[in-house]
Every structure is written in C-alpha cells, then in structure tokens.
Amino acid sequence: MSYILFDDPLVHGALLPLTFTRPISHIRLGIVTIAEKWLHFLQGEVSYLTKDFLQKKYISDWGEDNLLINGSLCPDQNLVTAIGQLAPGESLQCGNVLIALRIPYSLKDCRDVITAAGNTTVHPYTGTLTQVRQLSDIFLLNGSQIRADYTWLTEGRISREITDPHTIMYNPSHIFLEEGAKTKACILNAENGPIYIGKDADIQEGSIIRGPFAIGESSIVALGAKMRGEITIGPHCKIGGEVSNSILFGFSNKGHDGYLGNSILGEWCNLGADTNTSNLKNDYGIVKQWSYVENDFMDTGRQFVGLVMGDHSKAGINTMFNTGTVVGVSANIFGGNFPPKHVPSFTWGGAEGLDIYRLDRALDVAQRVLERKALQLTPEDREILTYVFYATHEK
Template structure:
C-alpha cells in the first residue's frame, strides 16, 4: 500500500539551501527527472489526511520509502533533534539516518541514484544517430535527435517530450533532458546531468542540474554545478570545479554567513535564479551566486556574489531594483512563461535579506 504523505518545510533548511530556495520551497528543488515533491507516491495538502508527515528535504529514494513504511504509529524519525518524519502524534522518537538535504551540493551527490532509478529505456531505433546500449535509452516520440551519439553503457539516458538534440551532440548517461530542452550543435553532456524543461545548453557540461528555463547555449565548461531558473550564462562562461591543489572545496553558506567546508573535491558553482553572465566570464571553484545578478568579469570575481549584484568585476554594485524586475520579466516572457503575481514581493524580500551582504 502506498503511503499518503504530507510534506512540511523547515525554515532553517530553507536558509541553508539558498540561493536555490530564494524563489522556491525545498520541495520544488530539482534532481533526477523531476522536483522532489513530485517523486513522492501520494501527496496531500492537509496533514490530517496523511498517513505520515515528512520533512520536505528528505530525499524520496527507494530506501527512504521502505523505512517510512516501517515507522510505528505515534512515532517520529529524528536526526540530531530535527524531526524528519512523523506518524500520528509522533511522541516516540527514533534516531535514524534518513538522507535529507542540508546543503545545495547534496542534490548533486544523489543525482546518479535518482537518474538510474527513474529512467527506463524504450530501445529506440537509432536512425541517423549512434546509440550505445540502446536498451537503456528512452526517447519520447515527439523528441528530435539528429546526428548525435548517445552512450548509455554506464547509465540510462532520458530524452523527453519536445526535446531537440541537435547535430553533433555527445551524451554520456546517466543523463536526462526534460520537456522542451534543447542542445546546441556539438554539445558535450557528461554523466549525472539533468537539463531541465525549456533549457538550452551547449559547450561541455558535467554532473550539473539545470532548473527550468535556463541557458548555457555556447562554448564553455560547467561541472558539478547547479543553475537556477531563468538564468543565462553568456558565451565562453566557464566555471572551475577543482582546486589546483586538489583539496576539498569550501563554499559560502547562507546559514553561517561565511565559508563552509564541503568535504568534496569537486564543487563548481551554485547559481540562483535570474542570473546572467557576460561573454567570457570566469567563475572560480565553489562560487555561490545569489539571484538577480547581472555580472561579467575579466578576472575571477569573488566566490560569493550576493543577490542583486550588477556590473563588471571588480566594479560590482547593487542592481537597480526596477531594472532587475524588468529583466526578470523579460526572461520569463522570452521563455513564454507567465509572470507570477508575487514576483515583485518575492524579489523585494530577497533584496532586503541580502542588503547587508552587498554592503
């Protein structure tokens, strides 16, 4: 029997997962082929109608669902004082290690597991393409794939509805291209990558998650990175994902208001929503960019760029709010998306929260 689940948010984790959660709740973060919320079998909005209440940051992996099914009545799974799941009154605490998001880069750590579990091949005919292990490849009937090489020998590949894979594209699985995504000519897509709905990508991309409606359409490298929605990385924008001394990467943490050691050797960029970069922008290892930034640089800009930053480094300044709002609306209209009624209010909240960082 499938669980009926009610997801609840955690404000502390909401802060810790910024800038990815500046414009969305945790349940709306993307990994694998969908948002976290959509991966749960049966969801309800009313906690009283649910079999179990689950922290939205808990990752809905097969192992997680099995453990939740075993949670006794009136008990809670907890981790260091944080409630992860609760059945009934939840008054009996059980300490457990359920996988849940604590930092933005945790999404990347579980990419391969989500992609392998969610993609089922349909063994498409190659046509004028080269398919390796085609039994692990799924191509929607409405997708277009021309003159490309898809290698699913090390993981499955998903080509979704209305996706356009242009000539010369190279894809190594596991990888997913979601509704309406497009590659540019000669794109190189390496494993553990999700290209979200409506995105256009090119150059070389390795172990990245692109949230819906963002672009990195031209040459340049991006690895071990997450890009929020409605962002556009200009031609030859390139990000480093490995320190020269091969030491673990530290990144800016909104909860700590300072650097945090990730313990990971490969961490690229964590980029918020509505971020644009100019031609030839170089981004250092472990760079965090807040939402609504418009920036370019000759050298490497700082490894933390607060929301509403504008200009060419080192002469960054605050992005005029009205111009930032107009830019956000323009990008949404370009992607044929309706402008949310609360966009201005949401932007105002981010502006106020990040004011001290810009100053």
C-alpha cells in the same frame, strides 16, 4: 490523509541561494524534483510547509489527518513503507534526522515541526537515507538519482524509436525517449548509466552524451555539445559546450561553448558565450564555498565544486567563475577577470566591483524573460523576489 513536505529550517538555510525561491522539495535531483518523486511514491497530492515568505506560493493543505514528511529526503520503497506504517501521534526518526510525523492538527510554521515531533511516539528507522543537506549533495547524488528515477519513470513503458540512421547508440536498452523527442547524428552512450530524453527534447547534430543523463521537456542539446555524465537538464533549457556532473533546474541556458562542471543553476539563468567554471583548485585542495548560515566561506570537504547560481541570475560573455563560486538571486555579472566568489543577490557588476541591482529593474527583466516563454511573473513571485532583495539589502 494530507501529505505535507516540510522544510527543516537549518537545511533550508544551508541550501541557499537555491531555496530563496523554492522549498527544499522543489530542488531538481535526478530526472525530477524531490516533490515529484514523493508524488509518485505516495500516489497522492502533496503540499508544503516552508518559510513564511514562500508559503503564499507553496501552500499547506491541512486536514484532520496530516502526514508530514521531511522534504530534503528522496523516497525509496523501504522508506515509504515505514512512513506508511505510522499511526496518529507517531513519528519516524533516523539518528538526528526527523523523517516524518503523523498528527491530527495543523502547525503555524515549519519551526513547530520539531516541537510537534517531541510530543509523538518516536520509532527508529534503520534503513539508508538519501538526503540533501548541503549544496554539493545535489550534484554528488545526481547520478544515482537519475538511475533511480529512470527505473520507475520507464517501468512498463516503451521508448519512442530512434529512426535517425546516423545516431549511434551504446546499450540502447537503457536509452528512453518520450513522445516528440528528436536525435540527429549524435552519440548516446548508456554503458555507464541510463539516458532519459524528455518530451519534445532536441539532441542536435554532433552531440556526444554519456549517461547517466536526463533532459527535460522541450530542452535542447546544442550542436557539437559534450555531455560527460551525471547531468540533469531540466525542462525548457538549452545546453552547449562541455558539461560534467551539473544540474540546470529549468528555463535556464548555457547555449554556447565553455565548461560547466560540478555546478548547479536555478531557473531563468543564462550564461553568456564562452562562460567557464573552475571546479578544481590549482593546488588540488579542499574548496571553500560561501555559507549563508555562517555568513562566511566554509570548507565543503570536497575537491570538486563548481558554480552555484540562484534563480534569475545572468553572466555576460567570457565570464570566468572561480572554484566554488556562489551567485545569489537576480544578479547580473559581466566584465573581465574573475568576479567575487560570493556574488550577493540583486547585484550588478563583476571583478571591478558590485553595485545594487535596482529591484524595479530586476523585476522588469524577469517579466520580459518569462514573456519569451508565454509566462507571467505572478504576484507571489514578485513578493518572493522583493523579500530576497530586502533580506540582502536592508531598507
């Protein structure tokens, strides 16, 4: 059977700018990405059915028997069992959410999923779904997903022992270190949720960490950092200052003092020293946030919303982000005062105004940044970034 994670087109749009450069299932939520959760529960490889401009990098692997699964859903055992009971020509649905369908043929693009499901026998699902439908869902669900991922990632395994005599642990049975992880003179408090420290991660002196918290391979918590819980730091990141209920997907840095709250950073982002985000309005009102679907600011229904930043974007030192700011892909922000609450992709500047960030220069910078990690910007990556540039700035 071929397992294919499909993108609902409306949800994909609601999760821009993060989904400008990835399918929904490559969003990091909890300790791992949604796709990695499905890999574990299905015990088989997965491929992707996504937007055309992403499909060359994230391929579809069709066979004679294809099980298509909604990539915005986080799996649990009840859901996986129900999906596994589908016969060819059947689908599973919960309310207006198409969960999965099993078909013996391929589709041309993700828009055909709904049509294909209409030709199947529909079975209702009455269980609880964990679904990412809007940007704020990512940080709102993060704490519970860290707990869920921690359970299956550590089941039957033994944590690397903490030998540093100056590291203080609370509820140590809920603290797990992978091989090569290091801690020195820090405080790890897992009373409110587990703490997962990935392979070769480094928790430096004076750091204070409250669970639920997860940090990926080769990432660093800088000296004296304060991690207030419900935080995920992906692989190859550096995090410092004060952070609360935020996610860094991977290869991104906030290495210095400053506050980051209820925020999401994609990959290859960098926040300069003393960058701060507001996550609460002075009047304690509901936060409005830029919607790429509506092309306007829309109510989030939430009181706490910070910064969302797409891949390859950067902020200079002392940048101040207003409540609910959305920054697109490959933007470069600097200068005093608050930049606009929506910074389009491939723009350069700040509160004094924004100019177009030339595509050739942006690609050169992205290449140099990847080379620091001994990686290359692939032709597929260049095509995706080029698509986003022209989708933002018409030819």
